[in-house]
Amino acid sequence: MKNFQIIRALSSRTAVTNISKEKExxxxxxxxxxxxxxxxxxxxxDKLIDINGLDLxxxxxxxxxxxxxxxxxxxxxxxxxxxxxxxxxxxxxLAAGASQQIRHMATVGGNMLxxxxxxxxxNTDMPCNKRTPKSGCGAIGGSNRMHxxxxxxxxxxxxxxxxxxxxxxxxxxxxxxxxxxxKRQIKFTDFHRLPGNTPEKDNNxxxxxxxxxxxIPDHNFTKxxxxxKVRDRTSYAFALVSVAAALDxxxxxxxxxxxxxGGVAHKPWRLTEAExxxxxxxxxxxxxxxxxxxxxxxxxxxxxxxxxxxxxxxxxxxxLIIAASK
Amino acid sequence: xxxxxxxxxxxxxxxxxSRRDFIKKxxxxxxxxxxxxxxxxxxxxxxxxxxxxxxxxxxLSIEVNGKKHNLNIEPRTTLLDLLREQLQLTGTKKGCDxxxxxxxxxxxNGTRILSCLTxxxxxxxxxxxxxxxxxxxxxxxxxxxAFIKHDGFQCGYxxxxxxxxxxxxxKEGHANSREEIREYMSxxxxxxxAYHNIVDAITEVKEGGKEL
Ligand SMILES: Cc1cc2nc3c(=O)[nH]c(=O)nc-3n(C[C@H](O)[C@H](O)[C@H](O)COP(=O)(O)OP(=O)(O)OC[C@H]3O[C@@H](n4cnc5c(N)ncnc54)[C@H](O)[C@@H]3O)c2cc1C
Ligand code: FES
Ligand code: FES
Numbered sequence: 001m002k003n004f005q006i007i008r009a010l011s012s013r014t015a016v017t018n019i020s021k022e023k024e025x026x027x028x029x030x031x032x033x034x035x036x037x038x039x040x041x042x043x044x045x046d047k048l049i050d051i052n053g054l055d056l057x058x059x060x061x062x063x064x065x066x067x068x069x070x071x072x073x074x075x076x077x078x079x080x081x082x083x084x085x086x087x088x089x090x091x092x093x094l095a096a097g098a099s100q101q102i103r104h105m106a107t108v109g110g111n112m113l114x115x116x117x118x119x120x121x122x123n124t125d126m127p128c129n130k131r132t133p134k135s136g137c138g139a140i141g142g143s144n145r146m147h148x149x150x151x152x153x154x155x156x157x158x159x160x161x162x163x164x165x166x167x168x169x170x171x172x173x174x175x176x177x178x179x180x181x182x183k184r185q186i187k188f189t190d191f192h193r194l195p196g197n198t199p200e201k202d203n204n205x206x207x208x209x210x211x212x213x214x215x216i217p218d219h220n221f222t223k224x225x226x227x228x229k230v231r232d233r234t235s236y237a238f239a240l241v242s243v244a245a246a247l248d249x250x251x252x253x254x255x256x257x258x259x260x261x262g263g264v265a266h267k268p269w270r271l272t273e274a275e276x277x278x279x280x281x282x283x284x285x286x287x288x289x290x291x292x293x294x295x296x297x298x299x300x301x302x303x304x305x306x307x308x309x310x311x312x313x314x315x316x317x318x319x320l321i322i323a324a325s326k
Numbered sequence: 327x328x329x330x331x332x333x334x335x336x337x338x339x340x341x342x343x344s345r346r347d348f349i350k351k352x353x354x355x356x357x358x359x360x361x362x363x364x365x366x367x368x369x370x371x372x373x374x375x376x377x378x379x380x381x382x383x384x385x386l387s388i389e390v391n392g393k394k395h396n397l398n399i400e401p402r403t404t405l406l407d408l409l410r411e412q413l414q415l416t417g418t419k420k421g422c423d424x425x426x427x428x429x430x431x432x433x434x435n436g437t438r439i440l441s442c443l444t445x446x447x448x449x450x451x452x453x454x455x456x457x458x459x460x461x462x463x464x465x466x467x468x469x470x471x472a473f474i475k476h477d478g479f480q481c482g483y484x485x486x487x488x489x490x491x492x493x494x495x496x497k498e499g500h501a502n503s504r505e506e507i508r509e510y511m512s513x514x515x516x517x518x519x520a521y522h523n524i525v526d527a528i529t530e531v532k533e534g535g536k537e538l
Contacts, residue, residue, distance in 0.1 A: 003382060006401040006447050028448070035404070035443045036424050048401070050448050099513020100500070101431055101440045101491065235512035 006048045030105040033114040070109030070211040092227040093167035109211040116158035129155045130199040145304040150265040156199030169268035170244040170260035179209035192267030221246035228319040239263035245319040271295040292316035391459030406441035417457035428514035431487040438494035457486035472527035480518035492528045501532040
């Protein structure tokens with residue numbers, strides 16, 4: 001790892017001012033992704049701004065919403081009693097990610113900005129448009145078992161790896177950020193982006209902006225919910241595909257529904273068409289199967305990941321069945 | 327525990343002027359360059375490197391197994407390398423060095439974390455416990471005893487991490503069933519496959535109900 005300077009920020013404002021002065025500076029929170037990438041020389045900042053001293057760790061239940069500080073740890077959020085009660089989908093998704101040691105270190109903001117796990121991105125001897133623009137995409141025509149089936153481009157077929165973000169996309173969260181130009185809010189589903197021909201940009205956060213919190217509006221998805229993650233081993237592995245399913249049922253009729261998918265795109269993938277299809281219908285396995293098939297309709301595969309179409313449809317169906325039976 | 331903010335030696339944004347910039351701007355090396363004999367001597371003794379090395383370090387106060395250390399470290403030093411290379415505490419193991427195996431698990435301020443992904447420079451005033459800090463004199467920690475009794479290892483390489491993680495698993499309240507133990511111990515890989523016996527050991531310690 002290249003040596004670098006490290007300084008500890010004392011407030012959000014000064015963290016932002018400080019980072020704005022430097023070209024090759026980066027924030028560091030839990031470090032579980034950044035330190036890994038620095039060891040592999042995939043990123044090599046000259047300066048790190050340690051934001052762990054900032055007052056952004058609180059989970060606050062406000063009128064009509066919960067606000068979760070960007071520095072709240074993944075385990076802290078997953079195990080918070082009120083989060084479990086009011087936002088169980090988020091708790092389940094967080095608990096399905098990484099290991100308990102990593103969840104104790106990882107923060108909400110860092111989780112959102114974690115880089116793809118595409119092996120070409122991680123290997124500096126390989127071409128990768130995300131890491132080195134215009135070097136090509138190794139995964140297209142290469143090893144692409146883990147890769148995208150929705151919204152990919154000729155430049156990049158990498159997927160966003162987070163579990164937490166799939167639940168946050170389903171729950172219509174908002175992202176609060178602070179930058180050199182002031183504060184703003186971004187809709188969670190607009191936060192991450194598709195690769196297009198600029199895959200080096202994972203999201204719509206502007207350079208030097210700091211995530212300060214996420215907010216989730218209150219909702220009725222507290223009972224019939226499930227996060228189903230399919231992976232190569234039962235725990236401590238990234239998703240092949242995952243589904244966040246939330247149903248608001250009355251007498252077995254679907255009043256409202258949210259569906260989002262992980263492991264299939266460059267961003268958390270909301271299944272809006274399937275949601276619309278399910279609204280107003282009566283719960284049945286057949287209906288859930290139809291929703292699964294409908295959701296996978298526009299998928300495009302790349303050889304190694306052909307299995308994701310069937311696996312995706314089955315996972316959606318299964319997640320909905322489990323959610324409805326709770 | 328002392329608040330991180332109160333450490334006078336800590337480098338915060340207020341005194342962020344780079345040490346490296348300082349060397350560049352101070353003209354230290356330029357000065358040396360004007361005196362050829364000293365330049366020769368300096369390069370023979372690698373002074374420039376030594377000075378740069380010293381100036382590129384940051385001060386760190388850290389407590390490991392109850393012992394306080396005041397050190398100067400490079401910002402890039404991981405907690406794992408600090409423990410093993412600088413403090414000679416080699417009980418904590420380096421398996422993958424990338425967060426994928428759990429061999430480097432230690433407790434920082436009472437929480438289990440991966441020391442390979444933790445920058446030591448971010449652990450100002452932290453209290454660290456490693457496998458070396460568990461026993462009470464010659465008396466082993468109950469988890470260490472349980473691992474021996476249940477044969478919770480074969481080669482032993484993952485064991486320090488497993489033991490540190492196992493203790494935390496119980497303290498966190500995640501050892502209520504074999505399934506729960508397996509899930510919350512999944513961050514500790516054992517290539518020898520001693521999982522069954524590891525779960526036995528943790529279960530016994532949990533059921534023993536001793537304060538850990
Ligand atoms: C072995 C392993 C397995 C894993 N498995 C999973 C898994 O199954 N599911 C899953 O979801 N994740 C998994 N992860 C990833 C893990 O969740 C992320 O590494 C973690 O969430 C990142 O958070 P952090 O605080 O450590 O971020 P850091 O590493 O500190 O930072 C990550 C990035 O975010 C930036 N950043 C951090 N905070 C802010 C902020 N507030 N504002 C602006 N920028 C910021 C940093 O500059 C950096 O670019 C795994 C990681 C490892 C090592
Ligand atoms: S050495 Fe840290 S997780 Fe493997
Ligand atoms: S005992 Fe050999 S790796 Fe676990």
